[in-house]
Amino acid sequence: MPEDLPKKPSRIQRRNRSLILEAALDVFSQHGYRGATLDQIAEAAGLSKPNILYYFDGKEEIHVTLLNQLMETWLDPLVTLDAGGDPLTEILGYVRRKLDMAHELPRESRLFAGEILQGAPRMAPHLETGLKPLFDEKCAVIQAWMDAGHLTPVDPRHLIFSIWATTQHYADFAAQVQVLLRDTDSAQHDAETYLTTLFSRLLTP
Amino acid sequence: MPEDLPKKPSRIQRRNRSLILEAALDVFSQHGYRGATLDQIAEAAGLSKPNILYYFDGKEEIHVTLLNQLMETWLDPLVTLDAGGDPLTEILGYVRRKLDMAHELPRESRLFAGEILQGAPRMAPHLETGLKPLFDEKCAVIQAWMDAGHLTPVDPRHLIFSIWATTQHYADFAAQVQVLLRDTDSAQHDAETYLTTLFSRLLTP
DNA sequence: CGCAAATTTTACCATTTGGTAAAGGCACGA
DNA sequence: TCGTGCCTTTACCAAATGGTAAAATTTGCG
Numbered sequence: 001m002p003e004d005l006p007k008k009p010s011r012i013q014r015r016n017r018s019l020i021l022e023a024a025l026d027v028f029s030q031h032g033y034r035g036a037t038l039d040q041i042a043e044a045a046g047l048s049k050p051n052i053l054y055y056f057d058g059k060e061e062i063h064v065t066l067l068n069q070l071m072e073t074w075l076d077p078l079v080t081l082d083a084g085g086d087p088l089t090e091i092l093g094y095v096r097r098k099l100d101m102a103h104e105l106p107r108e109s110r111l112f113a114g115e116i117l118q119g120a121p122r123m124a125p126h127l128e129t130g131l132k133p134l135f136d137e138k139c140a141v142i143q144a145w146m147d148a149g150h151l152t153p154v155d156p157r158h159l160i161f162s163i164w165a166t167t168q169h170y171a172d173f174a175a176q177v178q179v180l181l182r183d184t185d186s187a188q189h190d191a192e193t194y195l196t197t198l199f200s201r202l203l204t205p
Numbered sequence: 206m207p208e209d210l211p212k213k214p215s216r217i218q219r220r221n222r223s224l225i226l227e228a229a230l231d232v233f234s235q236h237g238y239r240g241a242t243l244d245q246i247a248e249a250a251g252l253s254k255p256n257i258l259y260y261f262d263g264k265e266e267i268h269v270t271l272l273n274q275l276m277e278t279w280l281d282p283l284v285t286l287d288a289g290g291d292p293l294t295e296i297l298g299y300v301r302r303k304l305d306m307a308h309e310l311p312r313e314s315r316l317f318a319g320e321i322l323q324g325a326p327r328m329a330p331h332l333e334t335g336l337k338p339l340f341d342e343k344c345a346v347i348q349a350w351m352d353a354g355h356l357t358p359v360d361p362r363h364l365i366f367s368i369w370a371t372t373q374h375y376a377d378f379a380a381q382v383q384v385l386l387r388d389t390d391s392a393q394h395d396a397e398t399y400l401t402t403l404f405s406r407l408l409t410p
Numbered sequence: 411c412g413c414a415a416a417t418t419t420t421a422c423c424a425t426t427t428g429g430t431a432a433a434g435g436c437a438c439g440a
Numbered sequence: 441t442c443g444t445g446c447c448t449t450t451a452c453c454a455a456a457t458g459g460t461a462a463a464a465t466t467t468g469c470g
Contacts, residue, residue, distance in 0.1 A: 035238070
């Protein structure tokens with residue numbers, strides 16, 4: 001018999017926790033951790049503030065829950081990178097998946113960016129245990145491709161950094177991009193074309 | 206005779222305003238606008254809170270002053286890009302200058318990143334009047350180089366975005382980079398080598 | 411020096427904000 | 441239908457925070 005029975009969550013619990021997290025993603029990604037208030041989250045969720053605190057122990061727990069949930073989604077495109085596939089196709093596929101995510105999940109991108117920007121105070125453990133091993137593994141895969149002569153040799157770590165930077169830029173700096181690309185309606189397609197060219201030319205032997 | 210005499214600032218005024226701005230750069234870049242408190246800034250500056258408010262009208266004015274001052278420094282590397290120089294040399298020089306700035310002025314980079322990340326609420330005018338014209342001008346220069354066959358043709362706007370993204374990444378995501386590059390002591394040099402290769406290969410016809 | 415202006419400190423204040431206590435309402439199985 | 445336990449609301453609170461008033465002190469200049 002289980003000592004601490006986790007009690008399967010009720011229908012109402014699932015719905016409300018989900019409402020809260022969705023609202024919190026909106027608010028945290030727009031204002032940052034300190035800039036967000038429980039009142040804002042409560043209003044966005046359509047619940048009262050004490051009710052929010054009935055489902056989560058506090059502001060920080062909401063933030064950490066969001067971060068943990070999103071980590072999986074965030075790393076998925078890199079997990080998908082297949083050591084058995086065609087090297088250039090795999091890398092370009094990774095670029096495209098990351099760019100798609102920046103366009104489809106900009107709030108998530110900004111939430112992470114804000115957290116890292118401030119020194120990852122609530123995410124340091126996850127960087128160490130979740131990201132680092134995956135990063136090292138995929139760097140080794142890319143290095144092996146280069147050693148085998150299938151890709152132009154460059155530093156795999158900085159290659160990955162540049163993929164992250166260029167793709168996430170469109171979500172994290174959207175306010176700037178929007179001003180500079182005003183009157184351009186093919187921005188997303190142009191970005192994909194450009195980045196594909198950029199990394200193709202770098203890596204094609 | 207001048208209607209509103211701006212009165213040249215005293216020695217004490219120059220020193221204290223400078224102390225405050227230096228302290229505020231530290232605090233704002235680390236915690237964001239909302240996360241920073243006047244008490245923190247006051248302590249970092251070695252002044253009392255009311256004294257801070259003797260020199261600035263409020264928290265927001267300090268932040269805006271910082272942003273305005275830094276704008277010039279921030280745009281300088283792009284201003285320096287010379288339409289009369291050798292195209293590839295000019296672009297690679299721009300990349301190197303931006304990368305140097307990310308290493309030497311990480312606080313400034315993070316301050317801007319945080320502001321843009323939250324939709325540039327206190328900087329929208331400057332983006333429009335300061336950045337946009339310069340951006341358009343330099344895009345035209347690069348486009349002319351490409352039209353003349355001196356560079357491989359790509360979208361100049363996305364080229365500039367990718368230069369910003371890749372260089373600033375080392376300042377803005379330093380917390381992440383540090384975890385992933387632990388035990389690497391040549392990070393700065395490796396980054397410069399990688400980025401030079403990246404943009405050389407893209408743009409060399 | 412002597413004194414007016416500039417600077418700094420002390421003592422506050424109003425608002426915002428994360429959080430709590432406890433009463434009330436509601437759902438659902440026996 | 442009735443009551444038990446889950447859910448929600450009302451009414452708060454203490455701390456933090458941006459900001460102010462005015463007294464006290466220092467600075468610089470004739």
